[in-house]
Every structure is written in structure tokens, then in C-alpha cells.
Amino acid sequence: MKKEFVVIGLGRFGGSICRALSDQDMEVMAIDKDEDRVNEYATIASHAVVADTTDEATLKSLGIRNFDHVIVAIGDDIQSSILTTLMLKEIGVNNITVKAQNDYHEKVLRKIGADHVVHPERDMGKRIAHNIISNSVLDYLELSDEHSIVEIAANNHLLSGKSLIDLDVRARYGLNIVAIKRGNDIIVSPQANEVIHHEDILIVIGADTDINRFEKKAMSS
Amino acid sequence: MKKEFVVIGLGRFGGSICRALSDQDMEVMAIDKDEDRVNEYATIASHAVVADTTDEATLKSLGIRNFDHVIVAIGDDIQSSILTTLMLKEIGVNNITVKAQNDYHEKVLRKIGADHVVHPERDMGKRIAHNIISNSVLDYLELSDEHSIVEIAANNHLLSGKSLIDLDVRARYGLNIVAIKRGNDIIVSPQANEVIHHEDILIVIGADTDINRFEKKAMSS
Ligand SMILES: Nc1ncnc2c1ncn2[C@@H]1O[C@H](COP(=O)(O)OP(=O)(O)OP(=O)(O)O)[C@@H](O)[C@H]1O
Ligand SMILES: Nc1ncnc2c1ncn2[C@@H]1O[C@H](COP(=O)(O)OP(=O)(O)OP(=O)(O)O)[C@@H](O)[C@H]1O
Ligand SMILES: [Ca+2]
Ligand SMILES: [Ca+2]
Ligand SMILES: [Ca+2]
Ligand SMILES: [Ca+2]
Numbered sequence: 001m002k003k004e005f006v007v008i009g010l011g012r013f014g015g016s017i018c019r020a021l022s023d024q025d026m027e028v029m030a031i032d033k034d035e036d037r038v039n040e041y042a043t044i045a046s047h048a049v050v051a052d053t054t055d056e057a058t059l060k061s062l063g064i065r066n067f068d069h070v071i072v073a074i075g076d077d078i079q080s081s082i083l084t085t086l087m088l089k090e091i092g093v094n095n096i097t098v099k100a101q102n103d104y105h106e107k108v109l110r111k112i113g114a115d116h117v118v119h120p121e122r123d124m125g126k127r128i129a130h131n132i133i134s135n136s137v138l139d140y141l142e143l144s145d146e147h148s149i150v151e152i153a154a155n156n157h158l159l160s161g162k163s164l165i166d167l168d169v170r171a172r173y174g175l176n177i178v179a180i181k182r183g184n185d186i187i188v189s190p191q192a193n194e195v196i197h198h199e200d201i202l203i204v205i206g207a208d209t210d211i212n213r214f215e216k217k218a219m220s221s
Numbered sequence: 222m223k224k225e226f227v228v229i230g231l232g233r234f235g236g237s238i239c240r241a242l243s244d245q246d247m248e249v250m251a252i253d254k255d256e257d258r259v260n261e262y263a264t265i266a267s268h269a270v271v272a273d274t275t276d277e278a279t280l281k282s283l284g285i286r287n288f289d290h291v292i293v294a295i296g297d298d299i300q301s302s303i304l305t306t307l308m309l310k311e312i313g314v315n316n317i318t319v320k321a322q323n324d325y326h327e328k329v330l331r332k333i334g335a336d337h338v339v340h341p342e343r344d345m346g347k348r349i350a351h352n353i354i355s356n357s358v359l360d361y362l363e364l365s366d367e368h369s370i371v372e373i374a375a376n377n378h379l380l381s382g383k384s385l386i387d388l389d390v391r392a393r394y395g396l397n398i399v400a401i402k403r404g405n406d407i408i409v410s411p412q413a414n415e416v417i418h419h420e421d422i423l424i425v426i427g428a429d430t431d432i433n434r435f436e437k438k439a440m441s442s
Contacts, residue, residue: 003354012322016346017353024354069353073346097353101233118349124341125237125294132238132290132318133224133245141362141370143400143424147407149362149370176409178399179364179426186368188397188426203364205400205409205424 002027006062006070007045008053008084010037013099013120014073018045029067053084059091069095072114078105082112089113136215138201150211151181152202158218160198164190173214175206223248227283227291228266229274229305231258234320234341235294239266250288274305280312290316293335299326303333310334357436359422370399371432373423379439381419385411394435396427 004027007018015037018030022044030045032038033052042048051058053074064070070093074081078101085098089112097116100106106117130140138151154160159167169175180187180194181201187194196202204211225248228239236258242249243265251266253259254273263269272279274295285291291314295302299322306319310333318337321327327338351361359372375381380388390396401408401415402422408415417423425432 005353012340012342013346016343017350020347020350021354024350026354071349071353097349118345119233120342120345120349121233122237124339124345125234126241128292128318128339128341129238129241129245132226132292133242133247139362141360141372143372143402143407144405149399149424151362151364176399178370178397181364184365184367186364186426203370203426205407 003069004067005029006031006064006067007073008032008070009073009075009081009099010034010041011073011075013075014071015041017071017073022046029062029064031062054080054087056087056090059084059087064088065091065093067093069097072096072098075099075101081105082108085109085114086112134215136218137211143205146207146209147205148208148211149178149203149205152204152215152218154196154200154202155198156218159202160196160200163193163195165192167196169204169214173206173217174210175204175214177202178205179203224290225288226250227252227285227288228294229253229291230294230296230302230320231255231262232294232296234296235292236262238292238294243267250283250285252283275301275308277308277311280305280308285309286312286314288314290318293317293319296320296322302326303329306330306335307333355436357439358432364426367428367430368426369429369432370424370426372402373425373436373439375417375421375423376419377439380423381417381421384414384416386413388417390425390435394427394438395431396425396435398423399426400424 005021006029007014008031010032018028018041021028028045030041030048031051035050038048038050070088072081072084088096096114098109098114100117100119109117136153138153140148140150142148180190226242227250228235229252231253239249239251239262249266251262251269252272256271259269259271291309293302293305309317317335319330319335321338321340330338357374359374361369361371363369401411
């Protein structure tokens with residue numbers, strides 16, 4: 001059975017969730033009190049409804065209880081966000097994800113029973129700071145506080161033209177190259193004799209300290 | 222030499238960048254026209270300045286030209302964002318990253334010479350939609366349009382208690398398990414006889430279609 005979602009608040013964040021869920025063929029009911037925003041999503045979501053979700057009767061009449069997951073993406077109006085969440089909880093919605101504007105907002109949301117609280121701007125700020133500090137780390141997945149998988153650009157004379165044996169990052173840095181991205185291809189578990197191209201992107205797993213060491217060394221000069 | 226950054230606009234997004242850069246011991250000059258916001262970052266950033274960055278004389282007097290990278294995190298006031306970017310470019314700043322509110326905003330920013338344009342709410346919406354659709358995929362790194370590395374929770378009787386040979390995801394799904402996250406440990410390149418624990422998180426690389434297939438199969442019943 002298809003999962004059914006409700007997205008409340010069609011700003012940039014809520015709108016993007018609505019679009020991404022719809023792209024994956026999910027059933028999505030999109031709600032905003034602003035008619036223009038609702039019209040924007042009329043052809044994207046399965047249903048698009050103009051409604052003020054702080055009104056309990058409205059929420060009930062929409063049958064929101066029957067949906068699998070409700071995302072509250074109301075931002076600036078913290079009071080509406082809290083009130084909407086409270087009412088969703090009372091109606092008996094199983095799974096509620098709410099965007100928080102700050103730590104205080106998060107605290108209240110958790111108290112009243114939000115299942116997941118997200119801070120999109122804060123989290124993306126962190127990610128982008130990461131990318132900005134390093135010229136060579138293009139993207140990353142944080143595995144733990146101390147370990148990551150990172151994408152490292154090989155466009156550097158210390159990397160390109162070398163084989164994986166030449167580099168021997170395992171012995172020298174304790175790192176593993178789990179894949180090489182070459183154009184549209186992904187070479188998983190590359191062989192030791194694989195030669196790195198200038199345009200390659202290395203997918204590397206290891207401790208953050210080792211990754212930093214490798215990055216500094218590989219990128220120096 | 223330490224890299225020096227300027228962050229203009231201390232909302233949630235800009236504030237988070239400022240904090241993350243400062244956490245990594247970078248030199249950061251934090252600027253906002255709102256005094257309260259500047260005060261919030263006075264002890265976090267190296268310098269915190271109240272200034273309207275649409276004023277050219279102000280920008281020049283701050284010596285912004287000498288910084289390595291300027292991040293413009295002004296959101297709602299699109300005109301200020303564009304004007305600030307334009308002036309940074311004219312002053313001769315080398316590296317400018319700007320937050321865009323929509324596609325039109327991005328287009329203008331690129332035309333006037335912004336080096337990087339980011340859409341934090343939109344990107345995070347996509348990420349969170351991904352996480353919401355799947356109960357077992359905890360986090361992911363998009364390698365290409367068709368390949369990803371994903372974190373899959375093993376808390377499922379079809380996975381836990383099995384060895385990697387039992388599962389044989391390579392033959393059956395074309396996937397590779399590049400690591401296992403077990404509490405605070407990361408087991409990189411796990412052996413074939415490694416037995417999966419109920420609390421493990423598998424780090425899996427492969428084609429998205431294969432990952433979806435594996436996830437559906439592993440998670441069914
Ligand atoms: N009570 C409510 N019922 C329904 N929709 C609401 C309610 N209150 C606010 N909204 C809607 O929530 C949406 C998101 O509000 P917000 O102020 O966070 O917008 P935004 O700044 O564009 O968000 P973003 O940070 O995602 O870009 C708006 O479209 C607004 O109309
Ligand atoms: N011309 C300007 N000069 C300096 N700072 C500015 C200027 N215009 C706006 N700002 C500041 O930019 C910051 C970010 O503005 P924005 O409206 O995007 O806030 P926000 O909605 O809190 O952002 P976020 O989406 O990151 O949560 C504000 O603190 C604002 O004072
Ligand atoms: Ca993670
Ligand atoms: Ca806003
Ligand atoms: Ca925002
Ligand atoms: Ca990526």
C-alpha cells in the first residue's frame with residue numbers, strides 16, 4: 001500500500017518535501033493557509049488544500065488521522081506550529097515531524113509529543129561550512145562523531161596519475177577508498193592497480209582526523 | 222595560514238555557518254544590520270559587526286576584500302542579498318557563496334558573479350523526504366543520480382543474526398557493505414563471516430534501484 005503524507009506549510013522547506021515525496025510517487029496532501037502557495041502545489045501534490053491548521057474542526061474534517069505521517073513545516077509563526085502539532089497529537093496522528101526555529105521551540109515540540117524535530121537551516125549551515133572549509137572535500141556522510149565517508153576531488157598532481165598502490169592510503173593514513181566516481185560511473189571497491197584520473201572523485205572512509213591529515217597532505221603544494 | 226571568512230546575515234542559516242566555522246578555529250567576521258543578532262555572535266565569531274552591507278562605503282571600510290571567502294546569508298530581503306553580492310564582486314572578493322530564496326534569485330546571483338549559490342531549505346527538504354519515505358535508511362550520501370551510500374538499520378529479523386555470507390548482498394543485490402557501525406565503533410571492510418547485530422547500522426554502497434530492492438526485501442514482514 002502506498003504511504004500517505006500530509007505536509008503543512010508550503011514555504012521553501014515544506015514545499016521541497018512535498019515535491020520530493022510526490023516525485024517518489026507518494027500520496028501527499030499539501031496544506032497552507034495561503035491560497036497562492038496552495039495553487040503552486042495543486043498539480044504536484046495528490047491534494048492541495050487551503051486551510052488554517054490551528055483550527056481543530058478543519059483538521060478533523062480533512063481526515064488527517066488516517067495519514068501515515070504529517071510534516072509540520074510552519075516556520076516563523078511558532079505559535080501556529082506548536083498549536084498545530086498539539087492538535088495533530090490529540091487527533092491521534094501516529095508520526096509527526098516538525099520544523100523548529102530554535103532550541104526553545106524544539107523543547108516545546110518534544111514536550112507535546114512531536115516524534116521528530118528538524119532544524120533545516122541549522123543543519124544545512126553546518127554542512128555548507130564543512131564544504132567551505134575544505135576545497136577538496138565535496139560532500140560527506142557523518143558516520144559518527146569521529147568517522148565519515150567523504151568525497152575528495154582528485155584534481156591535484158599528488159593524486160592524479162597515481163595508482164591506489166602508489167598512494168597506499170590504508171597504510172599511510174588508515175583510510176579506505178571504497179569507490180571512485182568517474183564521470184557517470186561508480187567504480188566500487190577499486191583494484192589496487194587502478195590509476196586515478198584528474199577528474200576522479202575518491203570516496204574515502206575513515207576517522208575524521210585521518211581524513212584531515214590525508215586532505216592536508218594530498219592538497220599541499 | 223588560517224583562512225578568513227565573512228558571514229553576512231545571522232539568521233538560522235548564516236548563524237549556523239558562523240558557529241561551525243568558528244568551531245573549526247577559523248577566523249570569522251560576522252555581520253548583521255540587527256544589533257541583537259550581532260550581540261548573539263559576539264563571543265562566537267572573531268569579530269561581530271553591526272552593518273548594512275548594501276552600503277558600499279561600509280563594506281570597504283571593513284576591509285572585506287582581504288578575506289578568503291564571503292558567505293551572504295541574507296534571505297527574505299532578496300534585493301539586499303543581490304545588492305550586497307554585486308558590491309562584494311565589485312570590491313574584488315574572490316569567493317562568494319550566496320543563499321538563494323528561489324530559482325529567479327539564483328539566476329540573478331549567477332549573472333552578477335556569485336561563485337556558489339545554495340538553497341538550504343530546498344536541499345534539506347529533499348534529504349528529509351528521503352529519510353521519511355524509508356524507515357530503515359537513516360542517512361545517505363548521493364554519489365550520482367543513480368548511486369548512493371546509505372546507512373541501513375539492521376534491527377530486523379531478516380538481517381540481525383545473519384553473517385555477511387548468509388546475506389550475500391553482492392550476488393543477490395549488487396551491493397557492497399563498506400562498513401558496519403556498531404555503537405561507537407566503525408568496522409571498515411567487514412569480513413564475510415562477520416555476524417550482524419540487532420543494533421548495527423550497515424553502510425551500503427550501490428545503485429539506488431538495488432538499494433531500494435534490498436531495503437524492500439530486507440524490511441518486508
Ligand atoms: N496556521 C497555519 N496553517 C496553515 N499554514 C500556515 C499556518 N501558519 C503558517 N502557515 C504557512 O507556513 C508556510 C511556511 O511559513 P514560513 O514563515 O516558515 O515561510 P518561509 O520563511 O518561506 O519558510 P522557509 O524557511 O521554508 O523558506 C507559509 O506558506 C505559511 O502560509
Ligand atoms: N542589508 C543587510 N545588511 C546586513 N544584514 C542584513 C541585511 N538585510 C538582512 N540582513 C540580515 O540577514 C539575516 C537573515 O535574514 P532572513 O530574513 O533570511 O532571516 P531568517 O528567516 O531568520 O533566515 P533563516 O532562513 O536562515 O532562518 C537577518 O538577521 C537580517 O537582519
Ligand atoms: Ca549521519
Ligand atoms: Ca524565513
Ligand atoms: Ca528559512
Ligand atoms: Ca553528493
